[in-house]
Amino acid sequence: xxxxxxxxxxxxxxxGRISILNCDYTNSMFDYFLWxxxxxxxxxxxLISISSIKDKNEDGRFTVFLNKSAKHLxxxxxxxxxxxxxxxxxxxxxxxxxxxxxxxxxxxLTVHP
Amino acid sequence: xxxxxxxxxxxxxxKGKDVELRCDPISxxxxxxxxxxxxxxxxxxxxxxxGNSAPDKSGLPSDRFSAERxxxxxxxxxxQRTQQEDSAVYLCASSLRAGGPDEQFFGPGTRLTxx
Numbered sequence: 394x395x396x397x398x399x400x401x402x403x404x405x406x407x408x409g410r411i412s413i414l415n416c417d418y419t420n421s422m423f424d425y426f427l428w429x430x431x432x433x434x435x436x437x438x439x440l441i442s443i444s445s446i447k448d449k450n451e452d453g454r455f456t457v458f459l460n461k462s463a464k465h466l467x468x469x470x471x472x473x474x475x476x477x478x479x480x481x482x483x484x485x486x487x488x489x490x491x492x493x494x495x496x497x498x499x500x501x502l503t504v505h506p
Numbered sequence: 507x508x509x510x511x512x513x514x515x516x517x518x519x520x521k522g523k524d525v526e527l528r529c530d531p532i533s534x535x536x537x538x539x540x541x542x543x544x545x546x547x548x549x550x551x552x553x554x555x556x557g558n559s560a561p562d563k564s565g566l567p568s569d570r571f572s573a574e575r576x577x578x579x580x581x582x583x584x585x586q587r588t589q590q591e592d593s594a595v596y597l598c599a600s601s602l603r604a605g606g607p608d609e610q611f612f613g614p615g616t617r618l619t620x621x
Contacts, residue, residue, distance in 0.1 A: 397548075427609070436510070436597055436612030437549070482548060492537060492562055494610060496548040 396420045397485050399497035406504050412470040414481050414500050419464065422488030423495075428457060428468045431480045431499070441468070445487075473504045508532065510613035512598050518619045519588055527583045527616045531600030538581050539599040539610060540565075540573060549597060555581060556603070588620045 398417045406412045414428075424445035429437035443450040443457045443466065450457050456469045470477055480501050484494040511530045519525050531538045540552040551565040555575040566572070570588075575581040585592055595617050599610040 399548075429612075434614065436599075436614045438612070439609045442609065484549075492539065492554040492556065493551045493565070494539075494541075494549070495551065496541075498546075498548040 395498075396423075397483060397495050397497040399481075399483060399500050401500050402498070403501040403503070406473045406502065408475055408504055408506050409472045412468075412473045412477065412502055412504065414468040414470075414483075414502065416466045416468075416483035416497050417464060418466075418485050418495075420485070420488070420495070421464070423485040424487035425485065426457070426459060426466050427484045427486075427494070428455075429482045429484060429496075430477075431482060437482060440481075470502075473502075475504045475506050478502055478504050510598055510600055510611055512596075512613040512616050514616060515614065516617045516619075518621065520621050521590060522587055524584065524586045525588055525618060527585075527596050527598075527618070529581045529583070529598030529600075529613060531579065531581070531598070532611055533579075534602070535600035535611075536578060536603050537601045537608070537610075538575055539601075540581070540583050541597045541599065542594045543597060543615070544594045552583070552596075585618075588618075590620050593618055593620045 427442040428440040431437040459466045480499045482499045483497045513528045539554040541549040553563045570586045573583045595615040597615045599612045601608040601610045
């Protein structure tokens with residue numbers, strides 16, 4: 394049962410343009426969402442998070458949008474840079490177990506110079 | 507170092523052998539987590555510790571898997587009688603506390619290959 398889904402395995406974007414990564418979830422108990430970035434042979438690094446009491450959170454070039462009614466969140470990267478090329482995972486937690494992050498399958502982002 | 511460290515970075519073992527994977531969390535972090543990432547898949551939760559106790563072991567795939575944490579610090583994940591399907595990258599993370607929406611900081615992982 395995939396409770397967090399990233400339906401796009403990969404995304405290719407030109408440098409300077411916007412990258413939009415999408416994530417859907419099914420568990421209505423989730424109330425905290427995070428995006429992680431992962432380079433090969435490294436552990437995931439935290440990018441940005443959002444609580445369910447908000448619908449937008451912004452940090453520099455990164456903005457996360459949350460649509461609770463649609464159980465959908467997205468990560469916008471503007472402008473995209475070649476160094477942003479990595480695997481991006483969305484993750485969710487909440488309900489009875491904040492200790493457990495449920496991850497999507499990841500989206501490979503490639504930013505072309 | 508200031509980050510989460512894991513050892514070994516790579517482990518190749520034969521089917522049926524036991525392996526131990528180690529995690530050193532960030533100093534002062536009371537919560538510690540183990541995840542597994544199989545090839546081409548997302549991270550799969552295994553177990554987490556609050557202090558030395560494990561409130562949630564729901565992700566451990568079978569009774570061949572066990573984990574312990576001592577001194578509210580280092581943790582060891584043990585896999586007994588390894589199988590080929592155990593091949594994955596095993597990731598450890600820590601956070602200031604569990605039971606709240608805190609960011610989890612990840613180590614670089616241990617790549618386990620079972621031949």
